Amino acid sequence: MVKQSRTGVWFVGVRGSVATTAMAGATAVRLGLAAPVGLVSELPDFAQLPLAGFGELVFGGHDIVATPLAKRVEQLTTSGVVPRDIAAAVLPEVTAVEAEIRDGVHVEDAVPQLQVVERLAADIAGFRERHGLDRVVVINVSSTEPPSAYRPEHDDLAALTKAMETDAYVLPPSSVYAYAAFEAGCAFVDFTPSTGARLPALDELAKSRGVPYAGSDGKTGETLMRSALAPMFTTRALRVLSWSGTNLLGGGDGATLADPAAAASKTASKQRGMAKMLGYSAGGEVHIDYVPDLGDWKTAWDHILFEGFLGVRMTMQFTWQGCDSALAAPLVLDLARFTSWAHEQGESGALTSLGFFFKDPVGTDEHRLLAQYDALREWAVR
Secondary structure (H helix, E strand, O other): OOOOOOEEEEEEOOOOHHHHHHHHHHHHHHOOOOOOOOOHHHOHHHOOOOOOOHHHEEEEEEEOOOOOHHHHHHHHHHOOOOOHHHHHHHHHHHHHHHHHEEEOOOHHHOOOHHHHHHHHHHHHHHHHHHOOOOEEEEEEOOOOOOOOOOOHHHHOHHHHHHHHOOOOOOOOHHHHHHHHHHHOOOEEEEOOOOOOOOOHHHHHHHHHHOOEEEEOOEOOOHHHHHHHHHHHHHHOOOEEEEEEEEEEEOHHHHHHHOOHHHHHHHHHHHHHHHHHHHOOOOEOOEEEEEOHHHOOEEEEEEEEEEEOHHHOEEEEEEEEEEEHHHHHHHHHHHHHHHHHHHHHOOOOEEOHHHHHHEOOOOOOOOOOHHHHHHHHHHHHHO
């Protein structure tokens, strides 16, 4: 039996709903209290991989909010995300993670970013050393950022590092966390549509440190459906004239995306793949509305107008209703396990084969769900 690696999972946004659900879920699966439903890494196609077991995952992270994990578990239980019996059983282990939470990036502090990177990297390295971990995967599940402004330093690592010695605003926070992860010799995953590691200078840094990264923007709901349905139209030679969507979101993600600047990152991420899958640009837009009373749940309604033989116009509509944290959490655990294995195999730079998990995958223009799954499976058995 191949020894499974002890893997640290360091969440950026560790006190949020997705991270808390992931930690509670991993503990529940390990204790036999929940089946591994929703976990791609537990499918038979990946049974041959010596992925880190749920007993080998150790959690910690950065955050800038003070909500105790016990309170977050209570909130998730009240909203129906974590069943009460499971919450009671996993609460001691989840709340024990409090000892491994460190303060995150506060942009208002105006500290030179290289100093911030050094502090964050030391936090991650200390976590790895305290627990004797083989490796650590840093996963960004924090709030979505507005699109970042381009700076010339983003293209060159030496220029970027030089600017960060004195400047507090060279990189957006998500990219500061990516820089810190790479400096600590750790892999990085961006589950948000924020900039993260998607800069030439950070790609250069990852490769120079011999660490992989993946992202961006986890594919959990509406876009998951789109990536399955769009190829149907192309393979049937049906022309999509317009594809419009309305998303109703509650919870912290919805509150963040109520800001038009932050929502711009999300809608751009959602739209980018459609033209790639269809081979042309169709009409229609994606809208996001914040509905506080939905809590951790979300609803998406899509309207597709398409043209068939002899120009006959037809429509398809679908409604997707789901729990955001319950959809995202197993994918986060999958990504931690797959990325840790990739790091162990010596891979560095963008992990294009993990595009299956993302709306806007780094390093590849492939957005079709089945083709992405085939690529993931082939990568796993190579």
